[in-house]
Amino acid sequence: MASASDPAGLLLGPVFHPPLVRAVYATRPADSRGRLFPEAESATRTCYQRDRDRIIHSTAFRRLKHKTQVFVEHEGDYYRTRMTHSLEVAQIARSAARVLALDEDLAEAVALAHDLGHTPFGHAGEDALSAATASIGGFDHNAHGLRLVAKLEHRYARFDGLNLTWETLEGLVKHNGPLQGRVAEPIARFDARWSLDLGTWPGLEAQVAALADDIAYLNHDIDDGLRARLFTVEDLFAAPLAGPRAQAIVVRYGELETGRFIGELVSVLIGVLVGDLLDETQKRLAATKPCSAAEVRVAGGPLAAFSPAMEAEAAALKAFLFTHMYRHQHVMASMTRAKELIGALFAALAGNPALLPADWAAECGEPGDAVTQGVVRDYIAGMTDGYAIQEYGRIFHKDVHL
Secondary structure, eight states, rough: OOHHHHHHHHTTOOOOOOOOOTTTSOOOOGGGGSSSOOOOSSSSSOOHHHHHHHHHHHHHHHHGGGSSSSOOGGGOOSSBBBBHHHHHHHHHHHHHHTTTOOHHHHHHHHHHHTTTTOOOHHHHHHHHHHHHGGGGTEEEEEHHHIIIIIIOOOOOOOSSSSBBHHHHHHHHHHOOOOOOSOOOHHHHHHHHHHHTTTTTTTHHHHHHHHHHHHHHHHHHHHHHHHHHSOHHHHHTSTTTTHHHHHHHHHHHHHOHHHHHHHHHHHHHHHHOOOOOOOHHHHHHHHHHHOOOOOHHTSSSOOOOEHHHHHEHHHHHHHHHIIIITTOOHHHHHHHHHHHHHHHHHHHHHHHHHHGHHHHTTTTSSSSSSHHHHHHHHHHTTTTOHHHHHHHHHHHHOOOOOO
8 A cells, every 4th residue: 555655555554443342153152062171160260361371371382482493492592482472473373363253362373382292392392203213103382282271280189181072172173274185193192082174274263373474474584584694685685575665664664773664564464464465355255255263264275374376475485584594504503403402312211111200100010012112202292492501411411502
């Protein structure tokens, strides 16, 4: 949208005003399918507010503070961790849900939970743990997230896990869409106990949370990449989606200090992406006219989405970041060492479960068997970056520097 101060229309997006009432297609707390273990609900919070609060107070969420997003968490105070990423996703998801008249608390809960299952050292850690556990089905962070909130969190006397509502669990497992064909064993086992309707789309709140994840990481990876000097502002001029906005900021303000430039660019890009998401989603809702959350789930495709043009631009920007950031020699070197560390830890612990803390060792079978490998997989997946390094030093009696 062009204006006198922004003639190219690159800095300003469409204006959306939040509605005052919840839409017919929103998920409603009163219609929740409930919890696996029945509980009296709170007199002061909806069931989805309660889910959000349980996630925030969980051990798994607290550990995200010290888990890698792209950079190993000790490398600098500026860079994102899984926790700061999750908070940014939750803010974007909640804001978009408000404009679309959805249940903001459910969107926020799904956003806060979506990365709970990640290993230490980001995707490098996940790749290494999946390779080490190939004989027992590998590792999937969404499946492990479900396992955390359904079993591994030990906070309540009457049940394992957090006993979240069906809708939050559905969003955690299916926020990227239906699960077709073979699914990870923890998800299949839970689904057999309490079906999550794996073949359908999730509610709009979860769909919005998934797109908020894309918006958040595209922007904060640009922020972190510039601060780490993996690429320059001039490099960014050639980047799809971000490049024209970066150039417009320089034309408008001249040379800025790095922090101010990043702040302006991220503000613009988030506005552009959120604006496109809202516009495209409203068009799809107008065309489909769902009258309930149940109709959203069987619509045959996502109703929350970017426009095809924006989807293509975002994909091209991801490709730019893949080349200039995720495959940068600095990042690759530390991630290669992280993979070696996770592989060595798994081999040592699975081969000698007596090295585990007593409560974990008590869950093991024989050294190297499937039961023991599963316990060790859960143990390593829950580690922070720092604790993984510490455990490596304890077991191998040598320091490691990533």
